[in-house]
Amino acid sequence: MMVYLEFEKPVAALEARIIELQDAARESDVDVSAEIGKLRAKADKQLKDTYANLTAWQKTQVARHPERPHFKHFIASIFEDFMPLAGDRAFGDDQAIIGGLARLNGRRVMVIGHEKGDDTQSRLRHNFGMGKPEGYRKAIRLMELADRFGIPVVSLVDTSGAFPGIQAEERGQAEAIARSTEKCLALGVPMIACIVGEGGSGGAVALAAADRVLMFEYAVYSVISPEGCASILWRTGDKAADAAQAMKMTADDLKALRIIDRIVKEPMGGAHRDHALAAASLAKAIDEEIAALSAFSSKELLQQRRAKFLAMGA
Amino acid sequence: MNWVTRVRNAIPFIAKRETAETLWHKCKGCQAMIFLKEFEENQSVCPKCDHHGRIGPAERFAALFDDDSYDVLKPPVVGEDPLKFKDTKRYIDRIKAARLATGEQDAMMSARGEINGQPVVVSVQDFAFMGGSMGMAVGEAFIDAVKAAIRAKCPYIIFTAAGGARMQEGILSLMQMPRSTVAIQMLHDAGLPYIVVLTDPTTGGVTASYAMLGDVQIAEPGALIGFAGQRVIEQTIREKLPEGFQRAEYLLEHGMIDMVTHRHELRGVLSQLVGYLAPEKKAA
Numbered sequence: 001m002m003v004y005l006e007f008e009k010p011v012a013a014l015e016a017r018i019i020e021l022q023d024a025a026r027e028s029d030v031d032v033s034a035e036i037g038k039l040r041a042k043a044d045k046q047l048k049d050t051y052a053n054l055t056a057w058q059k060t061q062v063a064r065h066p067e068r069p070h071f072k073h074f075i076a077s078i079f080e081d082f083m084p085l086a087g088d089r090a091f092g093d094d095q096a097i098i099g100g101l102a103r104l105n106g107r108r109v110m111v112i113g114h115e116k117g118d119d120t121q122s123r124l125r126h127n128f129g130m131g132k133p134e135g136y137r138k139a140i141r142l143m144e145l146a147d148r149f150g151i152p153v154v155s156l157v158d159t160s161g162a163f164p165g166i167q168a169e170e171r172g173q174a175e176a177i178a179r180s181t182e183k184c185l186a187l188g189v190p191m192i193a194c195i196v197g198e199g200g201s202g203g204a205v206a207l208a209a210a211d212r213v214l215m216f217e218y219a220v221y222s223v224i225s226p227e228g229c230a231s232i233l234w235r236t237g238d239k240a241a242d243a244a245q246a247m248k249m250t251a252d253d254l255k256a257l258r259i260i261d262r263i264v265k266e267p268m269g270g271a272h273r274d275h276a277l278a279a280a281s282l283a284k285a286i287d288e289e290i291a292a293l294s295a296f297s298s299k300e301l302l303q304q305r306r307a308k309f310l311a312m313g314a
Numbered sequence: 315m316n317w318v319t320r321v322r323n324a325i326p327f328i329a330k331r332e333t334a335e336t337l338w339h340k341c342k343g344c345q346a347m348i349f350l351k352e353f354e355e356n357q358s359v360c361p362k363c364d365h366h367g368r369i370g371p372a373e374r375f376a377a378l379f380d381d382d383s384y385d386v387l388k389p390p391v392v393g394e395d396p397l398k399f400k401d402t403k404r405y406i407d408r409i410k411a412a413r414l415a416t417g418e419q420d421a422m423m424s425a426r427g428e429i430n431g432q433p434v435v436v437s438v439q440d441f442a443f444m445g446g447s448m449g450m451a452v453g454e455a456f457i458d459a460v461k462a463a464i465r466a467k468c469p470y471i472i473f474t475a476a477g478g479a480r481m482q483e484g485i486l487s488l489m490q491m492p493r494s495t496v497a498i499q500m501l502h503d504a505g506l507p508y509i510v511v512l513t514d515p516t517t518g519g520v521t522a523s524y525a526m527l528g529d530v531q532i533a534e535p536g537a538l539i540g541f542a543g544q545r546v547i548e549q550t551i552r553e554k555l556p557e558g559f560q561r562a563e564y565l566l567e568h569g570m571i572d573m574v575t576h577r578h579e580l581r582g583v584l585s586q587l588v589g590y591l592a593p594e595k596k597a598a
Contacts, residue, residue, distance in 0.1 A: 162522075164542030164550050169560060172570050174521035174541035182495050182527060201479075202491060202522040202541070209492040223479045223488040223519070228546075233401035233481060247484040248397050257396075259485050306496045310457070313396070313450050313486035313493070 003272075005061050007050060011269075014043035047269045054218065057241035059250050060226060062218040063197045064160075067272040069279060070129075071098060071115040071156050074196070077276060078283035079104055079111055085142060087134075091171060094135030096127040096163070097207075099142045104154070105287050110146035112139050112207060113156030116197070129198075130163035133176035136206055140176075140183045143191075152190040152290050155207040160225060162203030177206040184209035185306060188298030192289050194282060195219045195251075195260070196271075211305050212289045213259070215251040216282070217266040221259070222249035259312065262289070341365055343536075357577050366534050366577055368514060370416070371423035371438035374473055378436060378581055384427030387435075387462055389419035390454035397484050405482035408444065416443045420451035421476070424459040426466065430585040432592060435463040438473045441515070446476035448520050449483040453490030456524060460497040469507040469592050471584060474525040477543075478518020491523035498527050507591035509584065512539050512562065512571065530587055531571040532580070533562035539571075 004012040018039045025032045054062065062068070075082050079102035086093040099112030116129035139155075146153050162173055184191060184207070193210035199221030208221075215221060224232075226244035231237045254260045264285045271278035293301065339353040340346070343365025353360070357377050358367035376382050399405040413419065421443040426435050437459045439446045446452075456472070463470040479487035501508045510528030515538035522541055533539060540560035548555060558564050562574045575583050 162541065164547045166547065166551065166553070166555065166559065169540050169542065169547070170568050172526075172568070175526040175570060177522040177541070178491075178495070178524075178526040181492055181523065182499070185492060185495055185499060201488065202519050205488055205491050206522075209495070221485060223484055224481055229481050235402075239401075243401070246397065246399050246401065247481070249485065254485060257485065259489060306499065309489065309492040309496050312489045313453065313483070 003066050005058070005065065007054075007058050007061075008047075008269075011043055011047045011050065014039055014046060018043065044268070051218075051269055055241065056220070056244035056247075056250050056253075057226060059218045060198075060220050060240075060244050062270045062272075063216075063220045065270060065272045066118070068197055069271050069275040070118060070158060070197070071113040072118075073275050074113075074156055074279055074282065075102070075111065077279040078286075079109070080106075082111070085145075086138070088137035088141060090137060091134045094127075094132050094138060095125050096129050096159070097131040097135030097139055099139060101151070104283065104290070107287070107290065108151045109154045109290070110142055110151050111154045111156065112142055113196075114159040114203075114207075116158060127163060129159045130161060131159060131203055131206075132163050132165075132168045133171040133173050136162070136173075136176035136180040139180050139207060143180075143183045143187060147187050147189050150189055152192070152293070153184075153187060153210075154286055154290075155191070155193045155210065157193060157195045157199050157204045157208050157221075158197035159200050159203045160198050161200035162206070174202075177202045180206035181209050185309065186302070187305075188302055190290055190293035190296075190301060191305070192286050192293075194264070194286065195221045196282070200225060209305075209309060211293055211301060211308075212261045214262045214264055214282075214285055214289065215254065215260045216264050216271060216278070217251055218270055219251060220244075220249045221251075221254055222247050257313075339367075342367065359577050364535065364576070366514065366536055368441050368475065370440045370442055371418070371425075374438045375425050375427070375436065377577075378429060378584070379425070379427035380429065380431065384425040384436075387424040387426065387455075387458060389423070390451060390458050392450040392454050395482070396450070396486055397482070399482040399484070401482075408482070412443045416440060418443055420449070420455065421446045422452045422455040424455055424462070426462060429581065429588060432585065432588045433466055433468040434471055434584075434588060435459050435466065435468060436471045436473070439475045439520075441475040441477075444480065445478075446474075446520075447478060447480035447487070448476055448490050449480035449487045450490065452476075452480075453493045456490075456494045457497045460501055463506055464500060464504045467504070467506065467593055469509060469588050470501060471509045471511065471588075472524065472528075473511045473513050474516040474520055475513045476516060476518065476520040476525075478520055488519065491519055494524040495527065498524060505593060507588070509587060509591075511575075511580065511584075512565075513537050515539070517541065517543060517560075526570075529591065532573055532575050532583065533565060533571050534577055534580075535562055535574055537562040539565055 084100035117123035117126040191210040193208040229243035230239040267274035344363035
């Protein structure tokens with residue numbers, strides 16, 4: 001059973017009607033294929049129109065959709081021979097940030113990303129994708145490893161933010177994030193960051209200070225969640241939709257501000273409707289970007305990456 | 315000086331009054347009433363309980379540089395209100411109000427001077443200006459100060475104080491995290507020391523970037539330093555926070571900083587540190 005978002009209700013009604021007709025047709029000899037075809041066309045048009053005019057707040061909900069593909073799905077569908085690597089060698093292994101060696105179209109890559117989980121049990125295990133210091137320190141370790149062996153780094157960013165907890169603070173959450181960002185900016189190998197769902201604040205930027213920042217069409221990337229922004233500036237969480245609009249956090253906004261480099265198209269109605277198609281378009285984009293970057297020396301990559309961030313918002 | 319006094323003094327047509335408010339300071343630590351003059355002469359440290367009050371760039375520079383002599387760097391020119399942001403108020407109006415209240419251009423001010431004859435560039439973040447928040451102006455001021463230190467081949471010292479990133483600049487404020495990090499890497503490449511003094515409060519995106527990347531990390535006593543805000547943590551874990559959580563002494567205990575230094579000792583400690591880390595002049 002598909003999960004529909006509030007603004008998808010008209011589509012949900014049409015698709016429910018299609019399923020009803022299909023069920024009815026199975027029990028009788030009446031041919032309803034023409035009727036179903038008409039409804040399907042109507043539902044598709046409704047979906048297309050809805051998604052052509054999403055607000056920033058609606059896109060935030062798509063980015064957080066419970067059925068949206070995550071790190072695990074992308075690993076399974078676009079990377080081959082994934083070999084997970086664990087631990088920060090100092091404290092533990094964070095399941096909110098995972099990574100390892102893999103191949104993309106035969107090319108070696110180090111893939112690192114947030115995993116939110118997709119049912120209660122796995123969400124708890126992955127801490128809803130909220131990284132802890134040991135997660136960011138594992139990312140640093142994997143980036144160092146990739147750098148030493150000339151392996152490009154691919155990050156898949158999908159987090160509401162780094163975990164706000166007592167132990168995370170005790171172990172230096174802020175320092176771990178700062179060092180992870182610093183490591184991104186010190187790599188002599190190409191780095192491609194992909195905002196695949198939510199890019200939440202410092203917990204996202206720590207894995208996204210890359211040569212090329214890609215973003216899914218309905219992903220969001222911001223300094224604070226719309227709810228957080230609304231509760232501080234409007235003094236009520238009810239204004240989240242206004243905050244989302246004001247912060248300019250959609251892929252289109254961020255491309256216009258030249259914060260991201262490329263928007264990756266999603267299947268009609270969002271990545272959650274077709275994981276395989278979403279993954280394929282992401283794979284193609286990553287592959288093209290790595291190929292383009294492999295023309296540069298380590299020194300050139302480093303200089304260009306630093307110059308790009310220095311010029312941002314200046 | 316509290317902000318009310320500052321606003322009052324900044325408005326030429328209101329006569330400065332001597333009231334209880336301008337004569338006395340109530341310590342936020344021990345609630346004692348102290349003569350404002352005495353408090354300010356003590357670098358805004360309570361003479362009774364040693365509570366360190368928040369101070370701005372002018373007070374820092376005066377306490378730090380030799381003979382109270384220094385050159386303030388020109389504040390950077392940046393695009394204002396890039397997102398045309400409006401919540402219950404327009405962002406541009408909030409900036410104007412902060413400028414009027416503080417007499418400063420934005421939340422970070424830098425100066426070049428000497429500590430015991432040793433050249434340094436110093437930046438001070440001002441919590442009084444929109445909570446010290448890091449936006450484009452702060453990021454640019456940081457980068458300008460780093461460049462000034464590189465030109466002068468001298469150490470860079472920063473006094474941090476901020477609630478975090480300036481939300482009204484959206485993603486552009488977030489991008490100041492990697493931007494300032496690149497600037498620190500420029501200092502590394504030039505072989506120059508970067509010294510961080512964490513003051514009350516330093517949280518959010520500022521802590522998660524340049525405030526935690528110092529070659530040496532110093533904090534003032536009792537300063538609140540952390541990534542997440544205390545209310546956010548309490549709401550997430552639904553527990554009371556332990557006594558002294560996220561305070562300077564707590565960070566020292568957990569290995570996150572090198573030392574906690576009393577404001578009165580800071581000039582001496584920084585002088586010694588600069589002596590150790592600044593590029594040594596080659597014997598002629």
